[in-house]
Amino acid sequence: MVSSSVKLGGSASHIAVGRVAHGLMLLTAVSDEQAFEAIRAGVDALPSGTKMFLNSGEFYDKTWGVGNLQLLSRFYEKYPEYVEKTFLSVKGAMKPDGKGMIMPDSSMENLRRSVENCQKALGPKKSIDLYQPARIDSTIPLETIMSNLITLRDEGKFGHIGLSECKGSTLRKAYALHPGSVAAVEVEVSAWEYGQEQKDLIAAATELGVSVLAYSPLGQGLLTGKFNSAADLPEGDFRTRFDRFKDDNIKANMAIVEGLKAIAANRKPPITTGQLCIAWVASLGPTMIPLPGSSKATRTLENLEAGDVELTSEEIKAIEQVLVDHPVSGERYIGGPANAHLHLWG
């Protein structure tokens, strides 16, 4: 069992969720049986009255389709008692960009299409608790995006509004337009992804009382120390395309992993390196909710247990020193001009 919980932000501030959320992105690739066990392990470990924060997306399958939501539909059909025990966030509001990728579109037409498409795939048992445009659509004024979202929320299409991959200044503007309406923002935060943009966003969210869903806190798995080189990844694994996983970069980045491993092992009783990473992300502010993803029940539990780990100021300093001594090698995601297609930091 884990005990730590946190209240969500903004309009959802009456809802308590586990200190650590569960990202479901990779669950589409495994069997229903394995996926369901991974979800249930987290929910079952929480005290009664605390919901498990689950994170899905309209495009979380190999063809940018609704496979992840259909999986959840089967889950809630089989386990209806988990409907009330979970708080489900869903990212959407994208459309094909004609080059094999997807791009943001927060027009009213596409938002309505997306929300209805998500709910249809999710089935009748569970409603969307939090809906988030996955990226900020820079072609539409934020005023329009927010008022579109509020219209759909007020129609009862979903419970609360979230944003994703947005700058601190964007969050401040959204808040000024509709105080209290944004419950959460989702952004990548980890020991190797903590720059000025993250700091600005976390400062804004702390000040405004908005939850920060800190995604990829395990550095897509590398920071857990469970593998040592790109060769350890299965053939065709999507991470082999990422800049930080390229041969020379991954070799250099292993120094960060070794440094973190040593700090985790020195703790009494020791914790895993993954738990250290999650606890460090949680320590960055009172509204932080680390969002690791795992398709395995044991790891979901291990990650959730990190919510009960309180790092000492010496441990936090030691982690910061590792990052000073070993700056991260390689860019986020693919890096270079290709990153422009990812519409980060809107």
Ligand SMILES: NC(=O)c1ccc[n+]([C@@H]2O[C@H](COP(=O)([O-])OP(=O)(O)OC[C@H]3O[C@@H](n4cnc5c(N)ncnc54)[C@H](OP(=O)(O)O)[C@@H]3O)[C@@H](O)[C@H]2O)c1
């Ligand atoms: N807003 C966005 O743009 C965005 C982008 C990416 C992701 N996300 C969200 O964030 C979630 C997490 O992100 P992520 O999957 O990219 O990165 P992550 O949580 O940093 O790492 C996940 C990887 O680590 C492995 N892992 C998980 N727990 C582990 C443990 N305790 N020990 C060893 N390995 C472990 C997982 O493998 P197994 O499955 O085998 O355990 C998976 O390969 C996603 O599920 C998604 O919901 C959002």
